[in-house]
Amino acid sequence: MTDRYAVIGNPIAQSKSPLIHGQFAATHGQDMVYEAIEGPLEGFADAVRAFIAAGGRGMNVTAPFKLQAYEMADTLSERARQAGAVNTLKFEGGRIAADNFDGIGLVNDLQRNLGMALSGCRVLMLGAGGAARGALRPLLEQGPAELVIANRHPEKAEALARPYAASHGVRGISYAEIGRQRFDLVVNATSASLRGELPPVPATAFSPEGLAYELAYGKGLTPFLRLAQNAGVSHLADGVGMLIEQAAEGFAWWRGVRPETGPVIRRMTVPLV
Numbered sequence: 001m002t003d004r005y006a007v008i009g010n011p012i013a014q015s016k017s018p019l020i021h022g023q024f025a026a027t028h029g030q031d032m033v034y035e036a037i038e039g040p041l042e043g044f045a046d047a048v049r050a051f052i053a054a055g056g057r058g059m060n061v062t063a064p065f066k067l068q069a070y071e072m073a074d075t076l077s078e079r080a081r082q083a084g085a086v087n088t089l090k091f092e093g094g095r096i097a098a099d100n101f102d103g104i105g106l107v108n109d110l111q112r113n114l115g116m117a118l119s120g121c122r123v124l125m126l127g128a129g130g131a132a133r134g135a136l137r138p139l140l141e142q143g144p145a146e147l148v149i150a151n152r153h154p155e156k157a158e159a160l161a162r163p164y165a166a167s168h169g170v171r172g173i174s175y176a177e178i179g180r181q182r183f184d185l186v187v188n189a190t191s192a193s194l195r196g197e198l199p200p201v202p203a204t205a206f207s208p209e210g211l212a213y214e215l216a217y218g219k220g221l222t223p224f225l226r227l228a229q230n231a232g233v234s235h236l237a238d239g240v241g242m243l244i245e246q247a248a249e250g251f252a253w254w255r256g257v258r259p260e261t262g263p264v265i266r267r268m269t270v271p272l273v
């Protein structure tokens with residue numbers, strides 16, 4: 001019987017997940033369908049239960065439901081617990097298992113696809129919201145020499161950094177406190193690019209031989225990437241690779257088959273111009 005999967009969010013029309021999983025399934029001969037569901041803002045849990053009742057095997061969860069998915073899960077992976085959010089659900093034996101592959105998707109894209117050695121590198125993360133929180137622990141596990149979180153409201157950056165201050169030397173600061181410090185990797189984990197805004201990061205924070213990474217995807221050269229380019233950074237990337245790598249982790253968890261990501265990344269990449 002054809003297995004059913006879906007992504008749920010609101011809005012959902014923009015989601016690339018059906019395309020990605022459709023391509024994984026076709027390449028690896030998996031008998032499955034994958035649809036997009038617009039979850040009602042006041043009825044997320046009911047929509048998930050209805051999908052399970054209709055024979056659903058698993059779901060990806062996107063904004064604004066990642067915290068609600070965390071709350072309704074019967075079992076949580078360590079990663080999901082640490083991120084405080086869930087992006088993938090698996091329905092088995094009447095139970096809802098939950099994981100979060102966003103962070104590992106970012107790390108895999110940085111290391112495998114973009115050739116960035118995170119061990120020993122200096123990382124600046126912009127933003128202290130859900131996206132930054134999900135990325136923090138997986139980045140730290142790769143052993144960077146330094147990880148600094150900058151946020152407009154620095155108290156949020158400090159709170160995010162605090163559990164890792166003693167163990168990993170993570171610092172939470174304001175943009176002004178970046179000063180003349182330079183980083184090998186600057187990750188824009190703010191939501192600024194979704195509105196065409198630029199986080200107030202100084203151009204001097206980028207190393208020309210480093211990497212500027214925009215978590216948003218499909219938006220071409222965002223104000224953040226343009227700033228990095230003008231600062232002489234030639235290695236620019238957006239989050240399309242992260243999106244596809246996290247999808248691959250979820251697919252492997254559901255289907256027991258690890259899909260090839262390269263062809264899908266090449267097909268979906270929007271040129272950064």
Ligand code: ATR
Nearest residue numbers: 127128129130131132152153190191192197198199
């Ligand atoms: P997400 O889940 O995408 O991380 P969020 O939890 O609402 O969304 O967090 C948004 C992040 O983007 C916050 O860190 C926010 O900074 P503040 O906490 O100081 O508000 C950051 N952000 C949004 N717009 C920004 C802008 N124009 N410049 C800098 N930071 C911005």
